[in-house]
Structures are given as C-alpha cells and as structure tokens.
Amino acid sequence: LTQDELKKIAAYKAVEFVESGMVLGLGTGSTAKHAIDRIGELLRQGKLSNIIGIPTSTQTHNQASSLGIPLSDLDTHPVLDLAIDGADEVDPDMNLVKGRGGSLLREKMIEGCCKKFVVIVDESKLVDYVGGSGLAMPVEIVPFCWKFTAQKLQSLFEEAGCVAKLRVSPENGKPYVTDNGNFIIDLYFKKDIGDLKAAGDAILRLAGVVEHGMFIDMATTLIVAGELGVRVRNK
Numbered sequence: 351l352t353q354d355e356l357k358k359i360a361a362y363k364a365v366e367f368v369e370s371g372m373v374l375g376l377g378t379g380s381t382a383k384h385a386i387d388r389i390g391e392l393l394r395q396g397k398l399s400n401i402i403g404i405p406t407s408t409q410t411h412n413q414a415s416s417l418g419i420p421l422s423d424l425d426t427h428p429v430l431d432l433a434i435d436g437a438d439e440v441d442p443d444m445n446l447v448k449g450r451g452g453s454l455l456r457e458k459m460i461e462g463c464c465k466k467f468v469v470i471v472d473e474s475k476l477v478d479y480v481g482g483s484g485l486a487m488p489v490e491i492v493p494f495c496w497k498f499t500a501q502k503l504q505s506l507f508e509e510a511g512c513v514a515k516l517r518v519s520p521e522n523g524k525p526y527v528t529d530n531g532n533f534i535i536d537l538y539f540k541k542d543i544g545d546l547k548a549a550g551d552a553i554l555r556l557a558g559v560v561e562h563g564m565f566i567d568m569a570t571t572l573i574v575a576g577e578l579g580v581r582v583r584n585k
C-alpha cells in the first residue's frame with residue numbers, strides 16, 4: 351500500500367464518526383483532503399445531511415466549497431462536534447506536531463473547541479518524541495524583526511541542539527506567508543526537548559510569537575493506518 355492509500359484508509363475510517371447535523375472542523379493537508387472528499391461524497395449520495403464545515407485554511411475552504419459542503423466559521427459556531435485532521439508527528443502520549451502545511455494557527459483555534467478531535471495518520475508519522483522525525487516543529491510569528499524572534503526561539507532550545515529556519519516559498523525564495531499574514535520559523539531539534547508544556551509556554555512568552563505547532567493534550571482519538579491494517583486509539 352502506498353503512503354497515500356494508507357492516508358485514505360485512515361481518513362475514511364475517521365469519517366465513520368461523522369453524523370448528520372454535525373458542525374465539523376475540516377483539517378488541512380493531504381490526509382485531511384481524503385476525509386473532506388469522503389464527506390462531500392456522502393453528502394452527494396444523501397448518506398449525510400445538514401453538515402456544516404469550519405475550514406482550517408483557505409486551501410481547505412476552497413476544496414470543501416467546490417464539493418458543495420456548507421461552510422461557516424468560529425464566530426458563528428464557537429463549539430464544534432468533531433474535527434478531523436492530519437498530523438506531522440504523533441508521540442506516544444498522542445501529542446502532535448502540526449503545521450508543516452502552514453495552517454497551525456487556524457487548526458489550533460478550531461481543533462481547540464471541538465468535543466472530539468480525530469487525528470488521522472499513516473504509520474510513518476509515529477515518533478518516540480516530538481521532533482524525533484528530524485522534521486520541523488513550526489512556529490507562526492509576526493513578520494516584524496523575524497530574525498530577532500528566530501534567534502530568541504533558537505536559544506530557547508540550545509541544549510536540544512535547536513536550529514531555527516525561516517520558511518521560504520520554494521518558488522521564489524521569499525518568506526512563506528500564512529493565511530493570517532504571518533511568517534513561520536521551523537525549529538529542528540537534535541534531541542528530545544522534554545516537557546512539552548513548559549517548552550510551549552516558553553515559546554508563547556516571546557512577544558513576536560503567534561502560535562506553535564505542538565498540539566498538546568488536544569487529540570481525543572488517533573487513527574493510524576499501517577501495513578497491518580488500521581488502528582483506532584482513544585485518549
């Protein structure tokens with residue numbers, strides 16, 4: 351099975367939790383894309399009705415509206431029934447790294463007010479500790495004096511061998527700009543940073559920081575698709 355086929359299996363499993371009449375947080379990324387496609391298909395077949403989607407990015411907004419999924423926002427629906435989204439990393443306590451798709455702020459806002467947050471991943475996303483994949487832990491920051499903020503972030507995690515890099519668009523090498531008009535600093539760790547809550551709070555105390563990509567104690571259900579099948583784990 352290819353990685354995308356595994357993502358699709360996990361996504362379709364998560365959509366089994368969707369009931370007619372629900373207000374849903376719609377995630378961002380290649381795994382969530384399959385879940386949104388599936389929801390659109392079930393609506394078209396009449397197997398689901400009265401669904402309202404709250405998109406976590408303009409990319410998801412565009413996909414969902416092209417599928418005819420009715421959309422709204424947090425101002426209208428401050429409490430959601432269920433959110434379905436992917437993750438870049440999942441640690442043994444179901445803490446997540448998200449944001450490699452650049453949508454971490456809206457994802458965290460929306461997934462933070464759901465009664466149930468179902469995370470869908472293929473098994474390659476499972477790590478022993480946050481940062482363990484060697485890939486980025488994203489932090490959304492204001493563009494003002496970004497070098498200053500990047501330096502402050504890097505020095506927070508000196509003993510974990512942290513390197514902070516400004517995310518740039520591959521096309522033109524210009525700083526990547528989020529849906530919210532901000533920049534992203536990608537943090538790379540060489541070692542386990544230990545207490546995630548303390549790390550997250552230290553990051554948020556920096557005035558130039560908007561939000562970080564660690565989703566601590568937020569996921570209620572984890573769906574992992576692997577070669578041996580799909581597993582559902584509740585927090």
Ligand code: DER
Binds near residue numbers: 438448450452
């Ligand atoms: O950027 C994000 O937060 C995405 O949800 C990411 O965490 C998962 O993206 P993927 O499903 O394309 O791997």
